[in-house]
Amino acid sequence: MTEGAPVWVPSDERVRSTRLTEFYRFIGDRGLSAAKDYPELHRWSVEEPEAFWPAVWRFCEIRSSAPWHSVVDDPQRMPGARWFEGTRLNFAENLLRRNDEQAALVLWNEAGPQQRLSFAQLHRQVERVAVALAAEGVGPGDRVAGFLPNIPETVIAMLAATRLGALWSSCSPDFGERGVLDRFGQIEPKVLFAADGYTWAGKPIDSMGRVARIVEELPSVKRVVVVPYRRSAQKIAEAVSALPGGVLFGDFLGSHDDPPGFAQLPFDHPLYVMYSSGTTGLPKCMVHGAGGTLLQHLKELALHTDVRAGDRVFYYTTCGWMMWNWLVSSLALGATVVLYDGSPFHGEKDILWRMAEEEQITHFGISAKYIALAEKEGLQPARERDLSALRTILSTGSPLAPESYDYVYRNVKEDVCLSSISGGTDIISCFALGHPNGPVYRGELQVRGLGMDVQVFDADAEPLIGEPGELVCTRAFPSMPVAFWKDPEGTKYHDAYFDIYPGIWRHGDWVELTERGGLIIYGRSDATLNPGGVRIGTAEIYRQVESLDEILESLVVGQDWKGDVRVVLFLRLRPGIDLDDALRDRIRRHIRANATPRHVPAKIIAIADIPRTISGKISELAVRNVLHGRPVRNTDALANPKALDLYRDLPELAT
DSSP: OOSSSOOOOOHHHHHSHHHHHHHHHHHTTTSSSSOSEEEEEEEHHHHHHHHHHHHHHHHTTTTOOOOSSSSESSOTTTTTTTEETTOEHHHHHHHHHOOOSSSEEEETTTTTEEEEHHHHHHHHHHHHHHHHHHHTTTTTEEEEEEEEEHHHHHHHHHHHHHHOOOEEEOTTTOOOOOHHHHHHHHHHOOOEEEEEEETTTTEEEEOOHHHHHHHHTTTTEEEEEEEEEEOOHHHHHHHHSSSTEEHHHHHOOOOOHHHSOOOOOEEEEEEEEOOOOOOTOOOOEEEEHHHHHHHHHHHHIIITOOTTTEEEEEEETTTTTHHHHHGGGGGGOOOEEEEEESOSSSSSTTHHHHHHHHTTEEEEEEEEEHHHHHHTTTOOOOSSSSOOTOOOEEEEOOOOHHHHHIIIIIIIIOOOEEEEEEETTTTEEEEEEETTSBBBBHHHBBBEEETEEEEEEOOSOOOSSSSEEEEEOSSSTTOSEEETTOOOOOOOHHHHHHHSTTEEEEEEEEEEETTTTTEEEEEGGGGOOOGGGGBHHHHHHHHHHHHHHTEEEEEEEEEEETEEEEEEEEEOOOOTTTHHHHHHHHHHHHHHSSGGGGGGGEEEEEEEEOOBTTTTOOOOHHHHHHHHTTOOOGGGGBSSSSGGGGTTTTTTGGG
């Protein structure tokens, strides 16, 4: 249980002005619900899905060309519930509602501001790419893929493809060739968009060689559209012409005089193909539907994040992480999407906060790791930047430590809604979110998402409050995958979520539901430590260890040892710091004093690097497999696979 009073409470004036408050009035005026507080609203949203989800649809003014004849056929059926049957809509049409001179996309990178597109300019670019894709024979059900940095052309290509009813799937350019082929090779795209290269930490990285080798092994690709990003079109023209079907982005564009219309398709028509991390085999290809993705994103952005027309929304992400898809949906609410490509700490350590100041960002999204590193870097945006426009800070990717809440309110901004959120690629959305009308407590995610019947179960499927257990969702929701790719019997889909509790979604997070309705996340349940038969979450150790100044980051795993499991802690230390016995003793005392004796590691080992997935998440399972001599089947899913070699045959773990 998190302790103490809230660290932030919204003012009465702020509560009166939120979109969530507007929603209370909206449903009240229509006689749908008389809910007066969040627990009542959440209860109504899960018990009356046939009233709640249409209310969100109408409140967010989703565009469609045909009405539905049923909201959901059976909300208790998972998987397999069918939503909004009969309706027809287009995802891109909803994101392109505005067609004016307000900024739609703003791009920054390590060198500062780079590009701005108004909604009108975005419309024209999407039309021209859609014309060109249609000329290539792209239509409903075809796949269009992106191997691209986080730049406007990525958004443009996605919108053009989905305008035609094609599926969009993307990988960021830091993926290795095998990682890209393991993903795109399964879905067989017809067109591939790629950039010539990108820059990371000041280092220019060429992508053309990898693009050529990837295309060579993707016979489905008939056209490769190359975006000049690192170099000019003239400098890469020869390399592009050598690609089978290669063409420069500018030369690919068609006329926008007679663009194809927005394909009107069923609610569950496939929109995105997303991927699991792939560290234990080929990545699972999760297919998400257009209607479910749109409806869920707008609910989360409008009601839980308080995004409205004219806001400026930023999330630090690559286009290989679901937060990119989530961020881009802000366009449907008339907000400006701010993109950043590159390292957040190279050169100008506080470049993201300068961007927040200069772009007047209202919603600033980042990972929990960034916040921890910003504190260790000594960044103090509250003193150095004008963040008067900033209303919300979002954090995800891993649990946000209680100390990071203190840092934000002390050194970033006192009056801001700090919303730690959690969900996953599996649902392309969140189970736990922010609550702009409610208090923020240290270490605690504010609320369970509206319409999401999230509970915590023990091994016997009994609900828990105030004790850790498995995060589950007991009723269907619109953003469940419509299918896994090439899984005609639904076996992979079923085994991924429904093998433990039949008919109930088990997400794989080890969490606690607090008495006040918030959530504390302790880590992935499949990485949960089990010393002496007692399950503890890895996040409980990270919170203590990474509060120490000497430590940059850590990784903790369980090692099978003499019939039990012992806790092994790996540390990446600040330059010039040695891991001596005195530091080991201090770490153990700190963990024991602030957690429990069972959390104290049996072994503490300094390590030069910590393996991460492409999306930046620590890969505990890959390290655990290495320690036990088991293969890591897909190292291309890791951003730094060579780091695994550091964990092999460690003499410290032989005794």
